[in-house]
Amino acid sequence: MTAIQSPPPRQDRPRLRTDPSGSWRAWPLRDRILLGLCWAAGLFLIFVAAAITLYMAFKGIQFLRPNLLWTRPEAAIDQSKSGGFLDPMLGTLLIIVGALAIAAPLGIATAVWLTEYGKPTWLARMVESGVEVIAGTPAIVLALFGLAFFSQGGLGFLSTTGEGGAVFGRSLLICCTVLSLEALPMIVGATREGLMSTPRHVREASYALGKTRAATIHRVLLPTARPNIATGCALGMGRVAGDTAVVLLLGGGTLQLAANGSIPGLNTLQGTGSTLTTYVYANSPSGEGGAPEKAYAAAFLLLLLVLALNWAVDRIARGDGRLGWIR
């Protein structure tokens, strides 16, 4: 018998092979050309992103003055007197928080219902398509819908009312409501992804112990899916922070946050205001603000915000390399 004795275990780590593609030199020309094109596409995207970031950083740092951060914007013909963008920054924060406060519960509930209950099936399928539809509906359509819908009688509490109870129909709160629709599909998508990627046997283990679905969701599934939910929220926040069309049409277009109503806190939301995006828009040549330098500075801040949210997504997802849910 030719039994071979195994040698004692090796102490050194095996050498690592990092480039399994090393053999591309032996490929046919056609495949090498395609490989070149793939590299070109990848590098082109990096170039575009770098160009945008660097250009905005260059312009932004060139024009960003500390006092812009804490002075309030003014409507002024003379640009040196038109102030900074404190209010748009606060407006952006308010809108992010407000939209998330509406979208997160709604989105998580919808996602949980879809994955864990989903009965009756026809309704689930309709809701599923409904979420897809919202994801595919352009912001400008949502904005016009908001314009027509929120000036209805009875919805005055969302903004303010003129004499005779006519509803003004434009406020930060209305922006939040409409923008929550933009964040909704991302939260639903990410939550569903998290729930669905929780191994089936984990939830079955809970059912097998005589727990209801509801209890399982509460104690096992939601804690497990928390990173996905957070990712979805971060992506949704990015989407909300970056929106221009909705705030342009529904934000009322005041530069400063103008509170409306009597309940402190809520009245700011009921009032009008601006966000970084509309500030950029208004001060780009596209608006009447006419201060491109300040537009650049604010755009740079906006980009930093987007980068920060991206970074958060990265951290939450722990670089598991998924590009999902961008839409």
Add this chain to the structure above:
Amino acid sequence: MSWWSDRRVGPALGSAGVLVLLIIAGMAVYVTKEAWPSFSANGLAWFGSGGDANVQLAEIFRSAPPFEYTLRAWPLVYGTALAAGGAVVAGLVLSILAALYIVAFAPPSITRILEPVVRLLAGVPSVIYGLIGVLVLVPFVNDHLISTERKESVFYVIQLTGQSLLIATALLTIMIVPIMISIAVDALRSVPSSWTEGALALGANRMRVMWTIGLRASRPALVAGAVLALARALGEAIMLAMVSGGVIFSPNLLDGPTFFFEPIQPFAAAIVQGAEGITVKPFGSTLFAFAAVIMVSSVGLSITGSVVRRRLRKFAA
């Protein structure tokens, strides 16, 4: 009955889903209602061509009761299709190459850069793309790419200012390509490894494996990605309003390369462009008609996309 009973929690959660449906129904109803006068006054001719849409819009805006609604929106349809279609075609090529690169060929260090890059490109607000377009790209194209002769060759029909189909399509491509990449990457990654490994084990090189197995199996996802990206491109308003030229015009293919430098005005941009006049009844109703067209097409597209994707899921299982 305990608080955590399914009979209580199920319907409670389900009502969130129903709320989503109600919102969509509300949206469809309101937009259609507002748009109705414009459609009913024009009938199907609304989508046709004839006259100058710029002039027609001006007439609509200025009209006194009984209002004028006559509009032949073909140039807007055409402009929308050109910009969005062009962006999707360019985006398809770019995204396939980039997705292959990310999934199969990029060194891990570059993949680690590329994934945030793709997410960043998806996250950059459209107003920043517009800002760069209007302050950097438009002057550049006007100064360096459009010669005086070219301007003069068409100046009885349209003036070339740099705001053009070219820039609109290029920026739109950059804006939608991340969606397509993310879907293509997901699809390529979810191609069963038994197939790719099977092909590799037969001695096919990795590029061939990606083409003959990976892309082949991902075709439904590529279609879905293109469809969703198309929906996104149809609805992009702010950036296009900033760079696309501010005049409703149908670029003419017979003009040769000049075609790319001619301005367009997609529906979404037209809405932003006209937003100040939204409260003028006939004009507002015309803008809502634009929105309705976008809404119907993007709803159609996203349903198509989700159907394709659902197919894909079945097929992958």
Add this chain to the structure above:
Amino acid sequence: MPPPPIRRIVVDAPHVPVAPPEPLEAAVRARPRLATDAVERMRVEDLTIAYGPKVAVNGVTLPVHQGEVLALIGPSGCGKTTLLRSLNRLVELTPGAGRGGKIVLDGDDVDVIEVTDLRRRVSMVFQQPNPFPMSIFDNVAYALREQGSKRVKRSELMAPVRSALERAGLWDEVGDDLDRPALRMSGGQQQRLCIARALAANPEVLLLDEPCSALDPRSTAIIEELILQLREELAVVIVTHNLQQAYRIGDRVAFMYLGELVEYGLAADVFERPEHTRTAEYVSGAFG
């Protein structure tokens, strides 16, 4: 060099008796016949389960006795897991799954028992150890707490948790640090934790789906011993693809093939004197 001659598998050949696993032979032979009057805990009657058009379990009738271990064997995909999951109605969670026939627990149709009750009385352990991402204590206490709440005081739960861990033979190993995350334990410990978790609610029937297939020999031995101890208090049904294991711990064995119950009987009978050719082939390793 000419290759050695081809040795064919003789399909559908008349059966040849199979020897029991050598090391255990003496013990098996010495084992007393089971009493025929063992209490019947559950009974499956003419059970058919289909996933959409695909019939996974086809007209199976099978009793489950108190104080015995019933081992389900059969090749991959023959419906063992499906049968097991239908006993506590877990199979209903699979969309498109449909059931025909009847399942009875202590004389009651399982359909009339409140499903959360049923699952507490008929508890289940899975192939992959699947502790929840919580502490050891919370894992075991999970079934004891009210639906979804975490309110019951720890001190009140300590006694039953300790008893469950003791019955699963885990108390000595983890008793001193119940707050450790369960996922930090070794595979064998995790699986025993899952058994403890299932035992905490004092079930009447314990279902085990290939509980040792992911474990090393030492953990396997511990768990086998544990199962044999448990059978004194409850009825045990175990699915296994390890024939020797079925022989070792099964009092009765049911052999399934393509969704049908081919043979059911005392372990020694099924392994040594199978009635059907398929059973003989399978237990002799001709396929599977």
Add this chain to the structure above:
Amino acid sequence: MPPPPIRRIVVDAPHVPVAPPEPLEAAVRARPRLATDAVERMRVEDLTIAYGPKVAVNGVTLPVHQGEVLALIGPSGCGKTTLLRSLNRLVELTPGAGRGGKIVLDGDDVDVIEVTDLRRRVSMVFQQPNPFPMSIFDNVAYALREQGSKRVKRSELMAPVRSALERAGLWDEVGDDLDRPALRMSGGQQQRLCIARALAANPEVLLLDEPCSALDPRSTAIIEELILQLREELAVVIVTHNLQQAYRIGDRVAFMYLGELVEYGLAADVFERPEHTRTAEYVSGAFG
């Protein structure tokens, strides 16, 4: 009724010889001793494979002979698949996988052979049948087409495709409709198609990873016979968890445990006269 006595698994006990599978005993005894001068096709030397920090294969040295079937056995997760996949460098596809030691094919280090060449010479069949989503013809022609860079006409490929299907014993069943989607075939046919696909490129070594574990007895028998025929032309390495199968078709058997090669030798020796306790335990079914 008192439960029957507990039968313990005796871990680390001295080994007891295992009887070969009964139906085949006569054939096995009649099998001629293998020639010791069999040509060595591949050789694994001191091979270590790690996935990140986890060592899956640890210092294995093993020859692969022309004209023989080498059966790799061992409990789940012991590194059989990993060893097999390192022979044609498929393991390099796993991110983080690292390799130490040497693998030689016909005297050349596999690292210096162009990898697509290597994989054509050392072809592999997987556990799950994995035909591509194309027609039967395209599946078999896949390796032939990808060999060159030019498009080859179907008529030119017909001869080699037919020959591969014939060697895989599939021509009679599917020869009349090669345009059928491969995914519409039965499981056994699919697996034979995968073998045909691997054979089309005329490999020198054929690797099979549990090729029958998803199949019924009839398909298993056909494939076992096929493997025994193929061994005349090439070297065959098969991973299997079915010990009887290893006994039936393996000329030599290698038993792995926790990444290490515990025992290697002629099939009859490993099964009947194992040198190590672990081997004896494993082949007698004490774990796995």
Add this chain to the structure above:
Amino acid sequence: QSKILMSGSTSVYPLTVDLIKAYKKKNPNTKFSVSQGGSDVGIGDVARKRVNIGASSRDQQAGDPGGLTFTKIARDGICVVTNPANSIANLSQQNVQDIFAGKVRRWEDVPGSKVTGPIALNVRTESSGTQDAFRNIFMGPSLRVTPSASQKATNGLVQAAVQNDKNAIGYVDINFISGTYPVPYKGVACNLRNAKSGQYPGVRNFWYVTVGAPKGEVKKFIDFARSSSVQSSVVAKHYVPFK
């Protein structure tokens, strides 16, 4: 404590903000809420009684809802602008009409032009008050701007286009001329002084629009804005007093 809701023209917005500041010094208890959106948004809002005052930078027109009162609060200059590289000495009304109606398409055909090549026309969108004023003042009711002209949604876009293109011409609010060359019209330079003095003819009106005649607090505010002291101190800084 009373409250005035306003919305409307983006051009009037800076002036409104200044007026409110001045007004609040004397009436600190009056609260204001001002949003912008365009002249037509202001007119629409006030007609639907969503706000108390709508601001408009265009004159009342036939299509406007009935029952509205337009109260003039200031006047504002509109300049025809070209790129600084093309500092034309003067444009007559005929010149302007020819250029904007598309009759003359080359700078070679414009007397006094410093550049050659095709003329790049930049005009405002139909809904803008500036466009309305330009049509009324420069083009006359019968002539229309050529449809091939690039329509810009804002003064800023026209300004940027003219800054960036030496062949460009457009018209902007007098406060948006920086970086461009304001062309003297009918021999009069386009600046605030000439507009105030009445020599420069390209002047339009800013209106506050109310439902019916202004009443109560609204009337008080509008009267305050129209008072001669405010007109000469607040309005005259950047605009033309209406009287």
